Amino acid sequence: EHNNEKDFNVALCIALESERGDEKLVNDIASIFRRMFGSHEHLDVLFINEGQEVQLRKVCCPFFSSKRFNHPDFYLTSSEGYGLEEIRACYKGRRLMDGHPDGYMICEIDPPIAGQSYGLGEQNISKVIIASRHSGYSLFVIREWPAYVHVARLVVGIPDNNFFIAKNDIVSIGWGELYESSAAAKAGFISH
Numbered sequence: 001e002h003n004n005e006k007d008f009n010v011a012l013c014i015a016l017e018s019e020r021g022d023e024k025l026v027n028d029i030a031s032i033f034r035r036m037f038g039s040h041e042h043l044d045v046l047f048i049n050e051g052q053e054v055q056l057r058k059v060c061c062p063f064f065s066s067k068r069f070n071h072p073d074f075y076l077t078s079s080e081g082y083g084l085e086e087i088r089a090c091y092k093g094r095r096l097m098d099g100h101p102d103g104y105m106i107c108e109i110d111p112p113i114a115g116q117s118y119g120l121g122e123q124n125i126s127k128v129i130i131a132s133r134h135s136g137y138s139l140f141v142i143r144e145w146p147a148y149v150h151v152a153r154l155v156v157g158i159p160d161n162n163f164f165i166a167k168n169d170i171v172s173i174g175w176g177e178l179y180e181s182s183a184a185a186k187a188g189f190i191s192h
Contacts, residue, residue: 011044015053022047057092059141074142074178075185076109076130076151082174083117084151087185090178093127095140096158096165102132104165105139106158113173118153125153129170130178139178146177146188 012029016022026045033043048056050070057073073092078084093106112124132139133148152170179185 009042009044011046013046013048013053013056015048015050062092062094072110072182073107074147074180075182076107076128076149076176076178077185077188078151078174078176079188080175082151082176083113084174084176086111087179087182088113089182090130094163096129096163098165098167101135102138102140104129104131104170106154113153118171118173125173128153128173129165130176133175142178142180145180145184149176149178150174151176 014025029045030043033041037043054071072089074090076084076088076090077086088109088111091108091110093108096104096106098104106127106129108127109125112126113128115121115123115125118125129152130139130149131152133150137144137147139147139149151173153173154169155171156169158165158169177185177188179188
């Protein structure tokens with residue numbers, strides 16, 4: 001929704017390391033978009049700064065990132081155990097779809113989960129798949145903290161251009177909670 005209009009438009013938001021947008025890049029993107037969707041369709045291209053990226057990540061996931069985002073999007077822990085008691089910074093990846101109504105979110109986590117408990121030897125788990133535990137709650141616009149989630153690990157690689165996941169691509173790790181800040185995660189963990 002843009003400027004209180006009721007119809008929805010697509011915008012491609014690009015965070016660049018330089019301060020200025022690139023006119024040639026915009027023209028190249030427009031050319032590719034026209035070939036794919038026809039000249040009757042419209043795409044806004046916005047160049048955003050780091051502060052705008054922080055705000056944008058609160059309402060959507062990137063579909064591609066060439067590097068890790070500088071600021072964690074939220075923090076994962078578990079008052080239920082499952083080896084997830086340590087507070088981990090989470091960096092949103094893309095949204096993956098399957099049978100879950102809200103879809104799944106792939107996240108890079110820091111610190112990683114020791115893989116030994118999962119038969120992975122020295123290979124640690126640095127990416128998890130999360131899904132909302134409660135019906136009617138979304139991970140893609142979190143309105144209430146903490147957000148209660150299912151946490152799973154990938155058993156196969158998911159290519160960057162794939163936005164679908166099958167149930168046999170993941171194995172459950174357990175239940176967790178997402179917090180907006182590490183301080184809130186510490187306080188929430190203590191209160192449980």
